[in-house]
Amino acid sequence: MAKKITLDASGIYYRQLNEQIREAVANGATDIVLKNVNGQRYLAGAMDGDLNFEIQGVPGQDMCSFMRGPKVRVKANAQDGVGNTMDDGTVIIEGLAGDVVGYAMRGGKIFIKGDVGYRVGIHMKAYMEKLPTIVIGGKAGDFLGEYMAGGIILLLGMFSDKPSEPIAGRSLGTGMHGGVIYVRGGVPKEQIGPGLTTQPLDESDKLVIQGIVKDYAKELGLDAKAILAADFVKIKPFSHRPYGNLYVPA
Amino acid sequence: MLFQPINRNYHDFSIVRDKDACINCKVCIRQCAYEAHYWDESRQKVMHDNAKCVGCHRCEALCPTSALLIQKKKSDFKDNALWKPEFIKYIYKQADTGGVLLTGMGSPVGNIPVYWDKLLLDASQVTNPSIDPLREPMELKTFLGAKPVKLEFTKTKDGSPKLKTKLTPNIELNYPLMFSAMSFGSINFNLHIAMARAATELGICYNTGEGGLHKTLYQYGKNTIVQVASGRFGVHRDFLNAGAGIEIKVGQGAKPGIGGHLPGEKINEMVSVTRMVPLGSDAISPAPHHDIYSIEDLHQLIFALKEASEYRVPVSVKIAAVHNVAAIASGIVRAGADIVAIDGMRGGTGAAPGMIRDNVGIPIELALAQVDQRLRDEGIRNRASIVAAGGIRCSADVVKAIALGADAVYFATAALLAVGCTLCGKCYTGKCSWGIATNDAKLAKRQNPDVAAKKLVNLVHAWGHEIEEMLGGMGLNSIESLRGNRDKLRAVGLSDTEMDILGVKHAGR
Numbered sequence: 001m002a003k004k005i006t007l008d009a010s011g012i013y014y015r016q017l018n019e020q021i022r023e024a025v026a027n028g029a030t031d032i033v034l035k036n037v038n039g040q041r042y043l044a045g046a047m048d049g050d051l052n053f054e055i056q057g058v059p060g061q062d063m064c065s066f067m068r069g070p071k072v073r074v075k076a077n078a079q080d081g082v083g084n085t086m087d088d089g090t091v092i093i094e095g096l097a098g099d100v101v102g103y104a105m106r107g108g109k110i111f112i113k114g115d116v117g118y119r120v121g122i123h124m125k126a127y128m129e130k131l132p133t134i135v136i137g138g139k140a141g142d143f144l145g146e147y148m149a150g151g152i153i154l155l156l157g158m159f160s161d162k163p164s165e166p167i168a169g170r171s172l173g174t175g176m177h178g179g180v181i182y183v184r185g186g187v188p189k190e191q192i193g194p195g196l197t198t199q200p201l202d203e204s205d206k207l208v209i210q211g212i213v214k215d216y217a218k219e220l221g222l223d224a225k226a227i228l229a230a231d232f233v234k235i236k237p238f239s240h241r242p243y244g245n246l247y248v249p250a
Numbered sequence: 251m252l253f254q255p256i257n258r259n260y261h262d263f264s265i266v267r268d269k270d271a272c273i274n275c276k277v278c279i280r281q282c283a284y285e286a287h288y289w290d291e292s293r294q295k296v297m298h299d300n301a302k303c304v305g306c307h308r309c310e311a312l313c314p315t316s317a318l319l320i321q322k323k324k325s326d327f328k329d330n331a332l333w334k335p336e337f338i339k340y341i342y343k344q345a346d347t348g349g350v351l352l353t354g355m356g357s358p359v360g361n362i363p364v365y366w367d368k369l370l371l372d373a374s375q376v377t378n379p380s381i382d383p384l385r386e387p388m389e390l391k392t393f394l395g396a397k398p399v400k401l402e403f404t405k406t407k408d409g410s411p412k413l414k415t416k417l418t419p420n421i422e423l424n425y426p427l428m429f430s431a432m433s434f435g436s437i438n439f440n441l442h443i444a445m446a447r448a449a450t451e452l453g454i455c456y457n458t459g460e461g462g463l464h465k466t467l468y469q470y471g472k473n474t475i476v477q478v479a480s481g482r483f484g485v486h487r488d489f490l491n492a493g494a495g496i497e498i499k500v501g502q503g504a505k506p507g508i509g510g511h512l513p514g515e516k517i518n519e520m521v522s523v524t525r526m527v528p529l530g531s532d533a534i535s536p537a538p539h540h541d542i543y544s545i546e547d548l549h550q551l552i553f554a555l556k557e558a559s560e561y562r563v564p565v566s567v568k569i570a571a572v573h574n575v576a577a578i579a580s581g582i583v584r585a586g587a588d589i590v591a592i593d594g595m596r597g598g599t600g601a602a603p604g605m606i607r608d609n610v611g612i613p614i615e616l617a618l619a620q621v622d623q624r625l626r627d628e629g630i631r632n633r634a635s636i637v638a639a640g641g642i643r644c645s646a647d648v649v650k651a652i653a654l655g656a657d658a659v660y661f662a663t664a665a666l667l668a669v670g671c672t673l674c675g676k677c678y679t680g681k682c683s684w685g686i687a688t689n690d691a692k693l694a695k696r697q698n699p700d701v702a703a704k705k706l707v708n709l710v711h712a713w714g715h716e717i718e719e720m721l722g723g724m725g726l727n728s729i730e731s732l733r734g735n736r737d738k739l740r741a742v743g744l745s746d747t748e749m750d751i752l753g754v755k756h757a758g759r
Binding site for chain 2 (some may be wrong): 013014018022036041042045046048061062065066068079081084085087098103104106122123125127128130143146147148174177178224241242243244245246247248249250
């Protein structure tokens with residue numbers, strides 16, 4: 001049975017706030033509303049299981065790092081490091097997010113309505129049934145999906161505050177050796193990492209995108225049809241072993 | 251027309267087979283993973299191909315009639331002090347392939363001083379008595395982690411004192427020694443079991459390296475340091491809560507500034523499960539942690555890990571010894587690390603580009619002395635322990651490291667030698683004939699976890715006795731009294747600058 005609790009975060013240091021949250025969860029709370037959040041770090045960090053968080057205000061760095069399971073909704077913008085090394089769960093950000101979203105993320109979903117900063121989705125990795133997914137409604141900074149080893153990044157470029165920027169920054173997917181990046185409407189060639197190209201979708205890609213967009217639109221109250229009413233391209237690694245032939249035994 | 255590459259016969263080793271002693275039993279054929287020995291059907295005898303020999307000595311060690319001798323190939327280029335033979339061979343290989351030179355194990359370069367060999371220890375004579383550790387208590391117990399600036403006490407009702415100061419978590423070690431990080435994947439599971447069991451029996455710690463921790467090894471958690479590196483392989487909340495400490499690996503002495511790269515060939519099913527990466531796909535660790543671009547970012551990750559482990563264990567940060575190591579270490583301590591591990595340029599590796607291994611970084615002795623001094627000068631030495639790593643060969647090196655300021659040392663190459671490694675340096679091929687740096691089931695079986703654990707325990711017991719003897723000789727009965735006690739060291743044949751950096755006097759002074 002769901003047990004709801006509301007914590008007022010105003011004026012509380014992150015360490016005490018996170019202690020209060022852990023204590024509430026230990027006492028059976030499953031739905032946690034955090035009011036007046038103002039930059040407190042590590043919220044929902046390493047939390048486990050079937051929990052729901054609603055965060056009112058702007059959470060601090062490394063929100064949901066090492067998280068496994070909870071569903072976290074941020075009613076505002078988020079800072080850097082959302083979902084760092086996250087294992088499972090769902091993060092919904094109704095605004096924009098900063099740098100390094102989903103670093104080394106292994107599972108779960110991160111849905112962002114607006115723009116994201118640099119180095120998003122670096123070294124995401126899939127494993128068995130785990131398939132990490134990041135959807136970015138706006139535009140992305142440099143190095144999106146660098147070293148990507150698995151999972152899915154879906155970049156829409158629709159809900160952006162940066163009308164004059166390209167949809168993704170430089171070095172998109174550099175060194176990727178697994179996973180796939182889908183971009184709505186295409187991406188200029190000069191923004192893509194060495195050896196990579198954009199390719200048209202096949203039928204299975206379309207089904208994957210439809211499924212993700214359906215969830216994304218539902219969570220953020222958007223029109224899935226409008227999102228799908230454009231062509232997408234995909235970027236996939238040219239090898240699972242991009243550096244396999246780099247060396248000679250000394 | 252020449253079909254043979256010009257460097258085919260410029261191999262490093264020759265196999266010498268005593269024809270009278272050889273009984274053609276084929277043990278060498280079965281033991282050599284590099285196929286240097288083979289059965290010649292037409293001649294009905296065992297033959298060999300010198301070009302394939304890597305100098306691992308496995309065949310020599312197991313030949314039942316002692317018929318084999320592995321020698322350096324007695325072929326010399328014309329003497330040239332500049333163009334040493336390795337440089338000539340490197341160029342031939344790179345001209346053939348266009349490849350980056352890949353090496354294994356620590357740097358063998360001889361022109362960088364080994365400062366351990368230039369330092370001598372003191373002993374008591376007349377003015378203070380030496381202590382016999384066989385008859386008197388000798389304390390090697392070591393605690394790693396932040397220490398309070400001062401201790402405060404209150405009195406209980408019955409008048410006895412009670413500690414008021416809240417202590418931060420520390421790792422307790424029975425010896426100032428730990429098995430350094432070697433990931434599961436770079437070495438096989440049998441050796442991870444062996445390290446875990448040996449560390450548990452000894453009351454010390456081993457380090458998982460960056461390849462995660464297999465579920466069956468969680469039971470040894472009290473003696474495990476779990477490592478978080480840039481690839482975050484196998485890193486999740488259970489892993490972070492499995493050990494006695496968490497280590498953020500920023501750098502490695504053998505390859506400062508570059509990432510790791512476990513080739514797909516070494517990723518079998520068990521490695522894949524532990525690292526949580528697909529079978530056969532390369533496991534690439536980026537050069538930096540892409541969430542750490544500054545000391546402030548490091549602070550952020552340290553506290554993300556402390557939050558994830560609810561402040562129950564100390565967090566270590568491991569860096570390679572590089573030019574500004576003292577300032578970097580100061581930043582690491584101020585970022586909240588409880589332990590700073592410094593890995594010198596002679597530290598081992600399963601795979602590193604040769605140019606980096608042999609040319610980047612500085613020796614641990616200089617780095618350690620400078621880090622200890624800097625933290626003391628800044629009044630923050632108590633906030634973190636220092637662990638020295640990279641080329642610790644014997645117990646005297648350990649004693650010297652502690653006198654230079656280390657709280658404990660990490661050693662890994664010595665641990666591999668203990669189970670048979672001969673430093674042939676072909677770890678990256680995944681074919682290790684000694685069953686160490688390989689995940690091939692047939693080869694890995696050559697390491698029995700019980701036997702390997704016993705050898706590791708023996709080695710640490712032996713070093714422990716020797717450390718006690720050296721301490722006792724100096725009139726000390728606790729390793730704590732030696733820590734940073736550079737008066738117990740003297741240098742031989744070093745320049746004023748070197749002695750100034752090491753903080754030691756010349757022998758005779």
